[in-house]
Every structure is written in structure tokens, then in C-alpha cells.
Amino acid sequence: MADFDVDAARRWARFDRRSTLARRADDQLPFVDPDNLSGRGLILDTCVYIDQMQGRAPELLDDLIEHRTVNHSVIAIQELMHAVGALNPSDRRTRSVVTQIGRLVKAMPSHRTFTPDADVLGRAGLLSGVLCRLQGYGKSHRMRALHDATIFLQARKLGFVVLTANTADFDPLLQLVPSGRAVFYRPVATAH
Secondary structure: OOOOOHHHHHHHOOOOOOOOOOOOOHHHOOEOOOOOOOOOOEEEOHHHHHHHHOOOOOHHHHHHHHHOOEEEEHHHHHHHHHHHHHOOOOOOOHHHHHHHHHHHHHOOOHHHEEOOOHHHHHHHHHHHHHHHHHHOOOHHHHHHHHHHHHHHHHHHHHOOEEEEOOHHHHHHHHHHOOOOOEEEOOOOOOOO
16 A cells, blocks of 8 residues: 555645635745855756747756756656647657657656655645635646646655746645745747
8 A cells, every 4th residue: 555644644734725825926936046046956847848948948047957956757757748649740840849858858867857655646636636726726727736736745855946937836836835845937938
């Protein structure tokens, strides 16, 4: 049987929230600071890989990644591989994207790639359920909330900071679990 304590998780999840969590102003959130790039190891949210592949990652991310230890979650691999499966094989761009994602996943060192354990997965299910209820997320948002909560709690357990551009979903997670850590960045616009 998996090592998951249902009762302990339910006690932990007694978040005293009965209403929607408001998105805080940017100046109240931890954004990447070009004057303070050192710190805890990072675990990358899936949007970081996508922004890097699509040329939307700011140069500041390269500096941050150079100063910190970068770690990866199997959840991000799962989301990237979902994209591979969802791409239209008839689209001429698909082959290039699949190749890029393949290279990216293969480049993740095994000693820096982590699989969430039963405790993280169970608590992430509970946390994402609370988040979906409080925020009124519909069915289309529920799986994303589960993945975000899993990466967030996995980083918390391992002592890492989640690097993400996703303020909309990670700000409420930070409000519900202030002991977790995330640092945000703003993607750059690309010319089409």
C-alpha cells in the first residue's frame, strides 16, 4: 500500500477559506529579481519549457538558471508528452515541435528529475480540489490545477522553488500554502 496518511492530509488541508482567492497585485508577488539571482534550487513549471521553445523566455531566465540548480518534475514531462500526443500529425509544424520536446526531455538529467511520492500526490489532489472549489474552476481547468498543485507541493517537499510565469494559478497556491515557494517571470512578446 502507498505511504499516504489520509487523516493527516485532511488535517493539513483545513484551509480557513470560504470565498474566492483574489489575485494579488504584481508588487505583492515574488518575481525574479535581476539583483538577487542566487537562492534555492528551482523546479521548472511546464510553461518555462514552452516559453523557452517558443522564444518567449526573457533573458533574465538564462541568468537565473545559470545561478541556481535546475530540477525537473515528472509532471512537466507528462504535460509535455501530452502535448506531443495532442498535436495534429498532419500539421507540417508537428514534426519540429515533437523533435524539440524530445530533445528537451532527453536533456533532463536523471539525478535532477523527480517523481512525486504518494504523499505529494494525495495532498496535491486534496489541494487542487480545494482550489477548484474556491476558484470555481470548470472541468477544463481541473487537470491543470492538479498538475500545478503537484509540482508546487513536490517543490515544497524537496526544498525547491517553482519557477513559473503562471501567476493566475500559483498565486492562490501560495495563499493557501504559504510555506511553499514560487518565483514568477513575465514572458516576452514574440513577433509573428
